Amino acid sequence: MQRTPARPTITPPDTTPPDTTPPDTTPPDTDVPEAQSTATSTTTVTEPPSPGDPGVQSPGDPGAQVPGDPGVQVPGDPGVTSPGDPGATSPGDPDAPQVASDPATTVPIYTSSAGADCAVSKCIALTFSGGPGPETRQFLQVLQAHGAHATFFVTGAQVTQNADVVAAIAGSGNEIGNGTFSQPDMTTLSAADQATELRETDDAVRSATGIEPTLFRPMGGHTSSDVVAAGKRQGLTEVLWDLDTQDYSDQSDPSAVAAAIERAKPGQIVMLHDTFAASATGLDQALTVLAKKGYVFVTASQLLGSRR
Numbered sequence: 366m367q368r369t370p371a372r373p374t375i376t377p378p379d380t381t382p383p384d385t386t387p388p389d390t391t392p393p394d395t396d397v398p399e400a401q402s403t404a405t406s407t408t409t410v411t412e413p414p415s416p417g418d419p420g421v422q423s424p425g426d427p428g429a430q431v432p433g434d435p436g437v438q439v440p441g442d443p444g445v446t447s448p449g450d451p452g453a454t455s456p457g458d459p460d461a462p463q464v465a466s467d468p469a470t471t472v473p474i475y476t477s478s479a480g481a482d483c484a485v486s487k488c489i490a491l492t493f494s495g496g497p498g499p500e501t502r503q504f505l506q507v508l509q510a511h512g513a514h515a516t517f518f519v520t521g522a523q524v525t526q527n528a529d530v531v532a533a534i535a536g537s538g539n540e541i542g543n544g545t546f547s548q549p550d551m552t553t554l555s556a557a558d559q560a561t562e563l564r565e566t567d568d569a570v571r572s573a574t575g576i577e578p579t580l581f582r583p584m585g586g587h588t589s590s591d592v593v594a595a596g597k598r599q600g601l602t603e604v605l606w607d608l609d610t611q612d613y614s615d616q617s618d619p620s621a622v623a624a625a626i627e628r629a630k631p632g633q634i635v636m637l638h639d640t641f642a643a644s645a646t647g648l649d650q651a652l653t654v655l656a657k658k659g660y661v662f663v664t665a666s667q668l669l670g671s672r673r
Contacts, residue, residue, distance in 0.1 A: 481663050483661075486661045487631040487659050490667070491637070492606060492634055492636050493515060493639035494518045495523075495544075496640055497527045498523060499530075500641060500642050501517070504648065505537055507645055508662070511653070514539050514663055516604075516664045517540070517639060518580070518582040519534075519544050519570065520548055521544075521545065521570075522546055535574040542579075542581060542582060544581070544582055545562040545563065545566055545581070546561070548584035549562065550583075550585065551587055551589075551595070552589045556595060563595060566578075578601065581596045582604055605634070606636035607630075608629050608630075608633050610622060612641060612643075620647065622643060622646075626648060629655070634665060634668065
């Protein structure tokens, strides 16, 4: 009897996937030395507001604005600066706009006389003769500091030597009048010479400023009907003064000049000379006093306009 050979045992292959878990690389616990402090920081997380929360606007809500709407600026738009941008400032930066720390602190504010109504205001017309010269700039600084304006009756010969000063007079809103060319006694001149004195001064002023004077003042107030007529033929109105400060006699005492100016009354034309430094100092003192009394300082044309 023939034996049947025993069948070999076949073990199926292991189809279990290999373990791909990475090895544990966590370092072993290390005790912190007692000398080292272990500070704990806490971070507070604030949930952002969501549409529907009180005070939160969503696109489409009445009055809500979104980027792209007219007038809405976002970082990156022209003219919009963000912290860190070149030129951006933050409170405390030296270049940041400063806010007054004490709102109760006040400083004197001088209102410009350019729009003064002398029919209702206490106006004084300040006028100067003899210049322009180096001292004239000091007078301009005083006038500007007080918001005042004045009329400068310039000497033609001086204009040709100080054209820049004459331009500064006109450029600061003051009035330029004709003070004759060489300051002669106009009553002693012929009609032709009177005309020359006025015409050559007008020409000098026009060359320096482009302005045509409309007023004139004869030196020393020496006038006559012929002098007045000479001015009219050239379109000039003669203007003298109501108060002569005689500042030329008080150059050692600016306070005396100030006292003379302070005698002015509403509606008067005051005459000084812009050739004396002490007169500029006295003018500064007087304007401070008179401004506190409610006076406004204007040009001769402004004052004369209210007299018509």
